Amino acid sequence: MATTPNQNSFSKGTDLAVIILYFAMITIGILCIFMVEYNPNGNWSSSLIAGKNSYSKQIYFAIFCSFIGIFILLLDSKVFTALANILYGAGILLMLATFVIGKNINGSNSWIPIAGGFNLQPAELCKIFTALVLAKFISKPETDFTKLKSQLIAVGMIALPAILSIMQHELGLALVYSAFIFAMYREGLPPLILVVALSFAILVIATLLVDPYILSIILSVISGLFILTMIKRFKRNKIKILVVFSIWSICFGTVKYAVPYMFNNVFECYQSTRIYSMVGKEYDCSQNVKSAATAGKKKGKKPDDYNVKQSKIAIGSGGFWGRGFLKGTQTRGKYVPEQNTDFIFTSLGEAFGFVGTFTFVCLYLFFLFRLIRIAERQRSTFSRVYAYSVVGVFFFHIAVNISMTIGLFPVVGIPLPLISYGGSSLLTFTVLVFILLRLDADRQMVIR
Numbered sequence: 154m155a156t157t158p159n160q161n162s163f164s165k166g167t168d169l170a171v172i173i174l175y176f177a178m179i180t181i182g183i184l185c186i187f188m189v190e191y192n193p194n195g196n197w198s199s200s201l202i203a204g205k206n207s208y209s210k211q212i213y214f215a216i217f218c219s220f221i222g223i224f225i226l227l228l229d230s231k232v233f234t235a236l237a238n239i240l241y242g243a244g245i246l247l248m249l250a251t252f253v254i255g256k257n258i259n260g261s262n263s264w265i266p267i268a269g270g271f272n273l274q275p276a277e278l279c280k281i282f283t284a285l286v287l288a289k290f291i292s293k294p295e296t297d298f299t300k301l302k303s304q305l306i307a308v309g310m311i312a313l314p315a316i317l318s319i320m321q322h323e324l325g326l327a328l329v330y331s332a333f334i335f336a337m338y339r340e341g342l343p344p345l346i347l348v349v350a351l352s353f354a355i356l357v358i359a360t361l362l363v364d365p366y367i368l369s370i371i372l373s374v375i376s377g378l379f380i381l382t383m384i385k386r387f388k389r390n391k392i393k394i395l396v397v398f399s400i401w402s403i404c405f406g407t408v409k410y411a412v413p414y415m416f417n418n419v420f421e422c423y424q425s426t427r428i429y430s431m432v433g434k435e436y437d438c439s440q441n442v443k444s445a446a447t448a449g450k451k452k453g454k455k456p457d458d459y460n461v462k463q464s465k466i467a468i469g470s471g472g473f474w475g476r477g478f479l480k481g482t483q484t485r486g487k488y489v490p491e492q493n494t495d496f497i498f499t500s501l502g503e504a505f506g507f508v509g510t511f512t513f514v515c516l517y518l519f520f521l522f523r524l525i526r527i528a529e530r531q532r533s534t535f536s537r538v539y540a541y542s543v544v545g546v547f548f549f550h551i552a553v554n555i556s557m558t559i560g561l562f563p564v565v566g567i568p569l570p571l572i573s574y575g576g577s578s579l580l581t582f583t584v585l586v587f588i589l590l591r592l593d594a595d596r597q598m599v600i601r
Contacts, residue, residue, distance in 0.1 A: 166594035167226060168527060174520045175222075175571065175586055179215050179579075181513065182572035184478075185500045186211050189493045191479055207493050207574045214576045218583040225587040230595040233588060234289055234535055241286035241310070247275035248317045255321070263321035274577040276326045279314040281584050284542035286310055287333060291340050292535035298341045307337060324424055325565030328553070335545030336538045339528075356404060360412045361429060368408050376401040418442050427563040430461075460496065463489045464558045468502035468510070475506030493574040495566050498558045517551050527593045536592040543585045 187208040247265065256264040256272060264272040287310055290296060296303050311333045318327035338347060359368060380397055416425040422438040429436035467483035470476065481503035483489060489499050502510045521544060528540030547570050554569040556562035568578045 166596070167590050168523070168593055171520070171523055171527070171586065171590060174516065174523065175583075178516065178520070178571040181501070182497070182569075182574075183208055183211050183215065185497050185572060186493045186574050188479055188481065188484055188500045188504055189497070191485070210576070211574055211579070214579050217576075218579050221580065222583055222587040225584065225591055226594070228591060230591050233285055233539075233592070234292075237282070237285040237289040241279075241282040244275060244279040244282040245313060245317070247273075248279060248314060248321070251275060251321060263318070263323045263326070271576060276314065276318045276321065276323055277577040277581040278584075280329065280546055280581055281588070283311060283314055283330065283333065284336075284539050284546070284585065285588075287336065287542060288535045288538035291336075291538045292533065298337075304337070304342060322421070323566075324420075325553075325567040328565060329546060329549055329567060332545035332549035333542055335548070336541035339541045340534070340538060353407070356407055357412055360408050361434065365408050365413065369405055372401060372404050372408065416441075424563075427565070430563065460490050460564060461558075461560045464496050464499045465560060467499040468559065471503040471506035471509070473507045475502075475504050475509050478504055480504070491566075494568060495554070495564070495573065496558050497569050497573045498555055502558075514555070521548060521551075524589070527589060531593070531596050533592075533596070536596065539592060540589055543589050546585065547582070 190206050190208055248263075251263055251265055254265060255262045256266045258264050258272065263276050264274050267273050287307060290307060290310065291298055291303075298304065298307070311330050315327040315330035318324075318330070334342065334347070334350075338344075363371075376397060380394065416428070416436070417440045420428075420441075422436070422441040425441060426436045426438070463483065467481065467489050470481070470483055476482070479485070481500065484492065484500045484503050489496050492499060498510070501513055505513075524540065524544045524547065528537055528544060531537040531540060550567055550570045553562050553565065553567055554573075557564055557567075568575055570582045571579065
């Protein structure tokens with residue numbers, strides 16, 4: 154389709170509400186980081202100019218990302234489909250490069266050092282490239298996403314960077330890639346798959362809460378009673394008996410063998426400990442193959458208990474109205490580890506209390522609903538799939554990060570979008586949002 158005059162102008166067709174929300178959240182994030190790192194005995198203005206603190210660096214990151222956002226808005230929207238496969242391939246190569254030239258930060262070998270002391274995390278950028286390549290694949294005329302083959306190809310595209318993230322000891326980032334299921338479900342992924350995935354998650358949690366031997370007996374009794382109750386119907390259709398037996402076998406194998414193997418052989422000790430800690434139980438690191446040499450006979454500690462407890466104390470101390478800006482005792486006392494990144498939500502909770510956090514969550518929800526509205530008004534399959542990918546990534550980050558800080562989810566180390574400190578994170582979310590805005594500005598076009 155031929156472009157019309159002024160089609161690529163900066164403001165024409167751009168959703169200004171999303172841009173306003175974007176800058177509002179970045180501002181809140183900088184203020185939260187400032188609260189965490191504020192030193193009343195220091196000269197914060199000179200530190201700001203010199204770029205010595207996280208909040209000053211975040212301001213420079215925000216300025217840089219703003220220029221990137223403007224640049225994206227001035228691009229032709231067709232460039233994203235044209236470069237989707239190339240960018241995805243480049244992202245995978247960068248993730249592979251971390252195994253050779255990567256820098257280890259906090260136990261994760263997922264960073265590539267660049268000029269000026271900054272570090273790039275390819276796994277973050279790969280979320281953008283995966284969203285683009287998934288949208289391009291599903292939008293192809295020859296792709297029938299109701300077919301199993303197409304669904305498996307899409308899963309493979311998502312699984313590759315997720316597996317590389319796990320190999321880099323970035324379990325949190327690997328989990329984020331599951332958020333692309335939102336876009337796949339919108340495009341025709343059978344609801345049965347979601348039901349199976351949710352049932353598996355519930356079964357894993359039940360295995361952690363209940364002794365596997367007892368849970369196996371419970372599942373066997375339930376299956377037996379079900380067959381006895383429905384025996385007359387099953388006589389007419391033996392396939393149903395086979396289905397029930399197959400479901401029981403899968404559940405029994407998951408409880409008795411798969412889950413213990415996963416926690417003892419696949420996960421690192423600290424990862425298993427985090428998940429067990431979430432349900433209030435201790436994990437014995439002597440059972441973990443990867444940590445057996447160092448764990449010995451001692452039971453594994455809960456390395457994240459202190460983090461989560463201090464996080465809860467900080468949020469709870471804010472009460473209903475909060476302690477006020479720069480008046481949080483937990484924040485100023487540096488009691489909460491990683492407070493400017495993974496636990497940034499605690500500074501907001503302590504300073505502004507329930508009212509502030511509730512308002513903040515509502516702001517996030519309005520932002521998500523706005524993105525969903527943008528997704529639903531797209532004429533192009535490419536734009537719609539990409540939009541729902543962005544919604545899924547943002548929702549996953551928000552839900553997991555906030556749940557993590559209040560002890561409802563294991564500490565997996567993922568940032569709060571546009572709020573947590575970090576250049577790679579802010580750049581990723583900025584590019585995700587502004588590509589969507591560029592596509593939305595051209596929503597009358599059918600992009601493939």
